[in-house]
Amino acid sequence: MSSLMSGSQILLESLAREGTEIIFGYPGGVTLPIYDVLYDHPIQHVLVRHEENATFAAEGYARTTGKVGVCMATSGPGATNLVTGLVDALMDSIPMVAITGQVPEHLIGRDAFQEADTFGITRAATKHNYLVKNIEDLSQIIHEAFHLAKSGRPGPVLVDITKNVLTGRTNYFPATKMKPLRGFHVRLDPDDDEIEAALQFLWASERPYIYAGGGIISAAASPELLEFVELLEAPLAHTVMGLGGLPSDHPNFISMLGMHGSYAANMGVTETDALIGLGVRFDDRVTGRLDAFAPNARVLHVDIDPAEINKNRRADVGVVGDVKRVLQKLNVRLRETKESLGGHNRENRAEWRARVNGWKREHPFADVSDENEIKPQYLMKRIDEISNGEGIVAVDVGQHQMWAAQYIRFNHPRLWVNSGGLGSMGFGMPAAMGAKFGNPDKLVFSISGDGGFMMSLPELATIASHKLPVKIIIMNNGWLGMVRQWQELFYNRRYSSVAMDAFPNCELLAAAFGIKGRSVDTPSELEVGLREALAEPGPYLLNVNVTREENVFPMVPSGGAVNEMILAPPKPVAVGD
Amino acid sequence: MQQLISLRVDNTPGALMRVAGVLTSRGYNIDSLTVARTLDPTLSNMTIVVNVDSETYDEELLIKQIMRLVNVIEVVDLTNAQAVTRELALIKVTVSPDMRPALLKEADIFRARVVDAAPTSYTLEVTGASEKLDALIELLHNYGDVEMIRSGAMAMERAPQGDHRNTFAKASRVPERTREPVKT
Ligand SMILES: Cc1cc2nc3c(=O)[nH]c(=O)nc-3n(C[C@H](O)[C@H](O)[C@H](O)COP(=O)(O)OP(=O)(O)OC[C@H]3O[C@@H](n4cnc5c(N)ncnc54)[C@H](O)[C@@H]3O)c2cc1C
Numbered sequence: 001m002s003s004l005m006s007g008s009q010i011l012l013e014s015l016a017r018e019g020t021e022i023i024f025g026y027p028g029g030v031t032l033p034i035y036d037v038l039y040d041h042p043i044q045h046v047l048v049r050h051e052e053n054a055t056f057a058a059e060g061y062a063r064t065t066g067k068v069g070v071c072m073a074t075s076g077p078g079a080t081n082l083v084t085g086l087v088d089a090l091m092d093s094i095p096m097v098a099i100t101g102q103v104p105e106h107l108i109g110r111d112a113f114q115e116a117d118t119f120g121i122t123r124a125a126t127k128h129n130y131l132v133k134n135i136e137d138l139s140q141i142i143h144e145a146f147h148l149a150k151s152g153r154p155g156p157v158l159v160d161i162t163k164n165v166l167t168g169r170t171n172y173f174p175a176t177k178m179k180p181l182r183g184f185h186v187r188l189d190p191d192d193d194e195i196e197a198a199l200q201f202l203w204a205s206e207r208p209y210i211y212a213g214g215g216i217i218s219a220a221a222s223p224e225l226l227e228f229v230e231l232l233e234a235p236l237a238h239t240v241m242g243l244g245g246l247p248s249d250h251p252n253f254i255s256m257l258g259m260h261g262s263y264a265a266n267m268g269v270t271e272t273d274a275l276i277g278l279g280v281r282f283d284d285r286v287t288g289r290l291d292a293f294a295p296n297a298r299v300l301h302v303d304i305d306p307a308e309i310n311k312n313r314r315a316d317v318g319v320v321g322d323v324k325r326v327l328q329k330l331n332v333r334l335r336e337t338k339e340s341l342g343g344h345n346r347e348n349r350a351e352w353r354a355r356v357n358g359w360k361r362e363h364p365f366a367d368v369s370d371e372n373e374i375k376p377q378y379l380m381k382r383i384d385e386i387s388n389g390e391g392i393v394a395v396d397v398g399q400h401q402m403w404a405a406q407y408i409r410f411n412h413p414r415l416w417v418n419s420g421g422l423g424s425m426g427f428g429m430p431a432a433m434g435a436k437f438g439n440p441d442k443l444v445f446s447i448s449g450d451g452g453f454m455m456s457l458p459e460l461a462t463i464a465s466h467k468l469p470v471k472i473i474i475m476n477n478g479w480l481g482m483v484r485q486w487q488e489l490f491y492n493r494r495y496s497s498v499a500m501d502a503f504p505n506c507e508l509l510a511a512a513f514g515i516k517g518r519s520v521d522t523p524s525e526l527e528v529g530l531r532e533a534l535a536e537p538g539p540y541l542l543n544v545n546v547t548r549e550e551n552v553f554p555m556v557p558s559g560g561a562v563n564e565m566i567l568a569p570p571k572p573v574a575v576g577d
Numbered sequence: 578m579q580q581l582i583s584l585r586v587d588n589t590p591g592a593l594m595r596v597a598g599v600l601t602s603r604g605y606n607i608d609s610l611t612v613a614r615t616l617d618p619t620l621s622n623m624t625i626v627v628n629v630d631s632e633t634y635d636e637e638l639l640i641k642q643i644m645r646l647v648n649v650i651e652v653v654d655l656t657n658a659q660a661v662t663r664e665l666a667l668i669k670v671t672v673s674p675d676m677r678p679a680l681l682k683e684a685d686i687f688r689a690r691v692v693d694a695a696p697t698s699y700t701l702e703v704t705g706a707s708e709k710l711d712a713l714i715e716l717l718h719n720y721g722d723v724e725m726i727r728s729g730a731m732a733m734e735r736a737p738q739g740d741h742r743n744t745f746a747k748a749s750r751v752p753e754r755t756r757e758p759v760k761t
C-alpha cells in the first residue's frame with residue numbers, strides 16, 4: 001500500500017509507527033508544515049516555553065517510562081537551544097530522538113535566515129545524527145534514529161530535515177523492515193566462558209561489593225539484580241544514576257557511593273577485594289582519586305559498551321553484554337554452584353557483611369532537624385516519608401540533588417530523575433513535567449534549588465496551561481548552594497557571585513501563573529504546605545526557605561581518595577584506617 | 578610513539594567529520610589522515626596516524642571509541658601488524674645546473690622521479706615508507722630550497738587474516754564487525 005504524502009505527514013506517520021505518543025517542542029518558520037499536520041494529528045504536542053526544556057521534558061519522559069523521548073525545534077536558534085539537553089542525554093545514556101527543521105536545501109551554505117549547521121554542531125552532542133535532504137530517505141532515517149536511540153547503550157539521535165523535504169510529496173510505503181546498519185552491532189549475550197570467568201571471580205571473593213549504576217535501569221534488570229544480590233549475599237551501592245535499581249529498603253543496600261556517598265558505601269569500596277561493576281562507567285565523581293579507588297580489589301565489569309571496559313579502571317574480568325542477560329546467566333550458575341564453589345569463603349563473606357552493616361548502622365546520613373528552621377535534610381526526609389519509595393522525584397542540580405539522593409528512598413527503577421553526568425541546572429522542573437505526562441497516575445515531585453528554579457521558570461506556564469499536577473518544591477537557601485559550599489570549604493568563605501537575591505515572592509509568582517502556591521519558613525508551616533500541595537488536584541508551588549548555610553556531607557574533596565571523606569562540620573576530619 | 582589505524586567507513590557526508598571529531602574530542606593529535614573511496618563506492622578507506630604517549634599507550638582505548646561511530650564499519654590497528662605503509666611526496670627543490678646530475682643520481686637511489694623540470698628547479702615525486710621520505714628530504718636540503726607536500730601514510734595489511742589482528746577484539750569481546758574483513 002502506498003499513498004501520496006508530504007514529508008511532514010511521513011515524518012509524523014513514521015513517529016507514530018515507532019510508538020510516539022507525545023512530542024515536546026516549539027515551532028518556527030521551517031517547521032510550520034509539521035505543525036500544520038500536528039494540528040489534527042493523534043500525536044500530542046506539548047508546547048514548552050524554551051527548546052532546552054523540550055529536551056529535558058523528553059528526557060524526563062524517557063527516564064520514567066523507558067520509552068524514547070521525542071522533542072522538536074525549528075532551524076537555527078531552535079536547534080542550537082537543544083544542544084544542552086542533547087549532551088545531557090548523551091552523558092546519561094538516555095534514549096531520545098530530536099527533530100529539527102533546516103532551511104531548504106538550495107539555501108544551505110548561504111547563511112540563509114535562521115540557518116545553522118545543526119548537523120555539525122550536534123555531531124559531538126549526539127550518539128548519531130542525520131541531515132535529510134531527500135524525501136525518499138525520510139521514513140527509513142526516522143526508523144534508524146529510533147533503533148539507534150534505544151539499542152545497545154541508549155542515547156540521543158538528532159534528525160535535521162530540510163524544508164523542501166517537509167513540503168515535498170512522494171509515494172509513501174510504510175517501512176516493513178529496517179535496512180540493517182552495517183556499522184552498528186550490539187553484543188547482548190555473553191559467552192559461556194565469560195560467565196564462567198565471572199563465576200570464578202565471584203566465588204573466589206572474600207569481600208564482594210556490588211557497584212551498580214544507570215545500566216541496570218536502562219536494561220530493566222532490577223529483578224535480576226535483586227536475585228543476584230541475594231544469591232551472592234553481598235552489599236550493594238548505587239551510583240546516583242542507579243538509584244532505584246535495587247529497592248532502597250533492601251537490607252543489602254548501603255546507599256550511594258562517591259563524592260557525597262554514604263560512609264558505608266565509601267568504606268566498603270575501599271576495603272573490598274572484589275568490585276563488581278554492573279552498568280557503571282567509573283565516573284570521577286564516584287572514584288575520586290583513581291589509584292585510591294578500590295585499591296585492594298580485583299574488578300569485574302559488565303557493560304554493553306565495549307569502550308567502557310578498561311576506560312578508567314582496568315577490569316580483571318570484563319564482560320560486554322546486556323547486564324540483564326549477563327545476570328540471568330550468572331544467576332543460574334550461582335544457584336547451581338552455591339553449595340559447592342560458594343562454600344569456600346562463606347565465613348569470610350559473612351564477616352564482611354557484618355562489618356559493612358556495622359558501618360551502615362553507625363554512620364547513617366545525619367538526622368538533622370530543628371524546631372524553628374527547616375533543615376534541608378529534614379525537607380528531604382519529609383518528602384521521603386510522603387513518597388515512601390513509590391513516588392517520582394525529579395531534581396535539579398546542586399546541594400538539594402545530593403540530599404535528595406541521600407535521604408529519599410526509591411523502591412522501584414525509573415522513579416528517580418536527575419542530570420548526573422552533565423549536571424545541567426534547569427533540568428529538574430521540565431524533567432518533572434515530562435515525567436508527569438508519561439506517568440499521569442504517579443505522584444510527581446519536582447525539587448529545585450532557588451538557582452535552578454530560576455533557570456526553568458518559564459515552564460511554570462506549560463505546567464499551568466496543562467494544569468499538570470506536579471508538586472514543585474523549591475529548596476530555597478538563598479544561594480547557589482553547591483557553589484557556595486565549595487567557596488566556604490575551599491575558598492575561605494569568599495562568597496563570590498553566589499547570592500540569589502531578588503528572588504520572587506513565590507505566592508505572588510504562583511498566583512501570576514494561576515496556580516496554587518505557598519512559601520514556608522518553619523517546620524510547622526512546611527507541614528501545612530505539604531498537606532496543601534498533596535490535596536491540590538492541580539500543580540502546586542511550594543517555596544521552602546531552609547537554613548541558609550548548610551553543607552552536604554559526607555564529602556570527598558574533588559580528586560581525593562573516597563575513604564578520606566569529610567564527614568561533618570565544623571572541622572574536617574579525615575577518616576581512614 | 579605513533580599509532581597506525583586503518584578504517585573502513587560509510588562513504589557518506591559527515592563520516593570524516595565524525596572520525597576527526599572523536600580524535601580531537603578525546604585529545605589525540607593527528608599526525609596524518611588520508612581518506613579515499615574503495616572499490617565498493619559506498620565505502621571509504623581511511624588511514625590515520627596519531628601521536629600517542631607511549632607511557633600511557635593503550636591500543637584499545639582509541640579504537641573502541643572510533644568503533645562506537647555508526648558510520649565506521651571496520652577498524653584495524655596496524656601499529657604492530659604486518660602491513661605495507663606508503664606515503665607519497667611531491668618535492669620541489671631549487672638546484673643549480675652544475676648540481677643537477679648529482680641530484681638525479683641521488684633521486685634515483687630513492688626511486689624518485691622528476692615530474693617537472695624548470696630552469697631553476699626540479700619537482701620530484703617519491704613514494705615509500707615515511708622514514709624513506711624523511712631521509713630523501715633531508716638530503717635534498719643540500720641542493721637548495723625545498724618545498725614539499727606529503728600525502729600522509731596509507732597502510733594495507735599484508736595478511737588479511739593474520740593473528741595480530743584484533744588482539745584487542747578478542748580481549749574485550751567487541752562485536753563481530755571487527756573480526757570479518759569487509760570486501761573492498
Ligand atoms: C553535583 C553532582 C554531584 C554528584 N555526585 C555523585 C556522587 O557522589 N556519587 C555518584 O555516584 N554520582 C555522583 N554524580 C553523578 C556522576 O557525575 C555520574 O553521572 C554518575 O556517577 C554515573 O553513573 P553510572 O556510573 O551509573 O553511569 P551512567 O552514566 O548511568 O552510565 C550507564 C552505564 O551503563 C552502561 N549500560 C547502559 N545500558 C546497559 C545495558 N543494557 N547493559 C549493560 N550496561 C549498560 C552504559 O554503557 C554506561 O557505561 C554527581 C553529579 C552531580 C551533578
Ligand SMILES: Cc1ncc(C[n+]2csc(CCOP(=O)(O)OP(=O)(O)O)c2C)c(N)n1
Pocket residue numbers: 396397398399400401423424425426448449450451452453475477479480481482483
Ligand atoms: C547550567 C549550569 N550552570 C552552572 C552550573 C554549576 N553549578 C552546579 S551546582 C550550582 C548551584 C546550584 O544552586 P541552586 O540551584 O540554588 O541549588 P542548591 O545547590 O542550592 O541546592 C551551580 C551554579 C551547573 N551545574 N549548570
